[in-house]
Amino acid sequence: MRGSGAALSSTLLDTCRSRTASGGRTSVVLKRLGYASAISCNRCRAIKRCPNCDLPLSMHGRKGPLVCTRCRYSEKMGPCARCGSDRVRPTGLGVERVRDELSDVLGLRVGLITAEDEEHADASIVVGTAPRLLDREWDAMLLPDADAFLAESGIGAVERSFRLLYRAAEAARELLLVQTHLPEHYALRAGVRGDYESFAAAELPRLRSLAYPPFGHVASLTFVGAEAVVTGAVKSQLRPVLGAGVEMSPLVPAKRPGGGPAWRVLLRSSGRAALARAATLAARAAARTHGLTVRVEIDPEEV
Numbered sequence: 001m002r003g004s005g006a007a008l009s010s011t012l013l014d015t016c017r018s019r020t021a022s023g024g025r026t027s028v029v030l031k032r033l034g035y036a037s038a039i040s041c042n043r044c045r046a047i048k049r050c051p052n053c054d055l056p057l058s059m060h061g062r063k064g065p066l067v068c069t070r071c072r073y074s075e076k077m078g079p080c081a082r083c084g085s086d087r088v089r090p091t092g093l094g095v096e097r098v099r100d101e102l103s104d105v106l107g108l109r110v111g112l113i114t115a116e117d118e119e120h121a122d123a124s125i126v127v128g129t130a131p132r133l134l135d136r137e138w139d140a141m142l143l144p145d146a147d148a149f150l151a152e153s154g155i156g157a158v159e160r161s162f163r164l165l166y167r168a169a170e171a172a173r174e175l176l177l178v179q180t181h182l183p184e185h186y187a188l189r190a191g192v193r194g195d196y197e198s199f200a201a202a203e204l205p206r207l208r209s210l211a212y213p214p215f216g217h218v219a220s221l222t223f224v225g226a227e228a229v230v231t232g233a234v235k236s237q238l239r240p241v242l243g244a245g246v247e248m249s250p251l252v253p254a255k256r257p258g259g260g261p262a263w264r265v266l267l268r269s270s271g272r273a274a275l276a277r278a279a280t281l282a283a284r285a286a287a288r289t290h291g292l293t294v295r296v297e298i299d300p301e302e303v
Contacts, residue, residue, distance in 0.1 A: 001181050002045060007093055008101055008179075012142055015177055016106055020124045024139030028102070028127040029168065030095045031148035039066060040151070041080035042087035045181035047151050048080075054210055056151045072250050093145040099127040134167045141172035144179045146188060155212045158187050162199050165191025211270065213299045219267040219279040222254050225292040230263045233292055237285035238265070245269050246278045272298070 019026045039048040039057055048057045050068035057066035065074045079086045095114060102125060103110045111123035113132045149161040169176050169192050180188060190199035208215045223230040234251055242248060246269045254264035269275040279296045286294035
């Protein structure tokens, strides 16, 4: 899709037409309901990433700044660091947008299957999210925005992208079509081939260089409570119990099911035992603080 301004390629649309004419069933797998939060260069397709964590930067507000959700590194929206182009923009396709475009272009009723909704699930073409579509077989499976999976936050994003492609290849009885600006990416190429060995050979050195699991350990501590209470507890009770070799990230807002104030810090260490001890002491300290609870996760997939 390099150099193309279209959201859906002619190849993808022609595939939908031919599969519908032959009576086959086609699924179109998207990352999310809304737009992706990654920022990419429209010229070379490089994704703006945090120099500390190698995670995609997300845009806050219409004009920035760009912020790392992990370490809170921030920079202004500016030219691409790789090629110097000023054609940088938010990127990503959402379920509803793709469904509407396919329906308009093809003149067909397009189904929808997500965790929140299900409409016309028996249609010849169904658009939806990966968890709901990959648990069944389809004659053809189309991924119009594979790059969105690579661009998501979290140290396991690349591995999850590999697993997605691997599972999609298994679920597609006849055809798997992947739309991407990054056709040379090792996770995509290894995933469609089912080649775990070559994927691991490329991904493990990256994780080692960043001291991410399995070469280092991370604990995610999510505090629920008023900001002043959380800030005070982190400063007076968490920092003093951190042992040697345990690093703590800045306190950042966190998502909480059902809403309400929540905050998160990450602890990192080369030793799992030291990390677990620090996290346990932090949890005990939080338990003694009125109006504060904490959830501890060791080496979570999402950080």
